[in-house]
Amino acid sequence: MLRSLLCSAALACAVAGPAAALDLAQMTDAEREAFRAEVRAYLFDNPEVIYEAVAVLEQRQAELQAANDVDLVAENADALFNDGHSFVGGNPEGDITIVEFFDYRCGYCHKAFPEVNELVESDGNIRFIVKELPILGDSSVLASRFAIATQQVAGDEAYKQVHDALMTMKGDVSDVTLRRLGESFGLDTDAIMAHMDSDDVTAVIDANRALAARLDISGTPSFVMGDQMIRGYVPLEGMQQIVAEERS
Known part of the structure; x- marks a missing residue:
């Protein structure tokens, strides 16, 4: 039945x-x-x-x-692509824009770092924006404050040097290690460290955290590639495929 x-x-x-x-x-x-x-x-x-x-x-x-x-990307396009404070690398006139949210103490951010650089450099037509998103404790915040203060005090070139060094640094981040890092590039570390706790630095971190929340980003690394969002690590081949899809 x-x-x-x-x-x-x-x-x-x-x-x-x-x-x-x-x-x-x-x-x-x-x-x-x-x-x-x-x-x-x-x-x-x-x-x-x-x-x-x-x-x-x-x-x-x-x-x-x-x-x-x-x-979400369309609704937050200005904050993502033209916020006026994030470092812009790669090709400023590139046909694809990639935004990375990262934390200096994030292991997968460190793993992605050389692959993202390879993608941007080998492609030659990618506009690359980095956004400080310190979410892994006090050391993360300390490192981000130093990097942002470096940009605001000494400019984008100095920021890029510090950023790259922090992304490959092994060991703990402290006032001592940051001072040594700045001095290794001939920077005015006294001025940078005096600026670290300023309202201007805090405003950048707060803006990036608020943007991440609106985009439902809760971890690092996270990427915006064109109008796609990638939450988590993606190997070089995967990123190249996404860029190709965005261009097609």
Whole structure:
């Protein structure tokens, strides 16, 4: 009886569409229990169906997230691409803009660093923006404050030197190590360190954190590539593919 009921329901759905779906409320208690047992038996006999269903669900969720991300990027375009305080590298006239949110104490940011540099340098037509997002404790904040203060006191070239050094630094970040780092580049470390706790530096960090929150970014590294958002580490080949997709 149950198999006949299921077949009839399937035929009705095929002919009449979703409105004719099987109505469990119309079953007797016995029919309902038998139906559940049949479904359970089917899933035990065909467990791969569960994985197929999960894959479909994940694909739909990914598509919804991607569409939402396009809207988020558009709504926050000025803050992402023209905030007036973030360092801009690569080709300023590039046809693709990549924005990276990073933390100097983030292991995956360190792993991504040479690959992102390779992408930008080998491509030659990428505008690359970096945004300080210190989220991994006091050492992260200290490093970011020093880098931002360097940019505001000594300019973009000095910032790039300090940024690259911090992205490859091993060991703890402290006032002592930062002072030595600045001195190694011939910078006025007294002026930089005096500026670290200024309102101007705080404003940059606060703005970047607020932007990350609006973009649903909670970890580093995170990237905006064209109108796509990538939350997490992506190897060089993956980034190259995304850039190619954005250009196509």
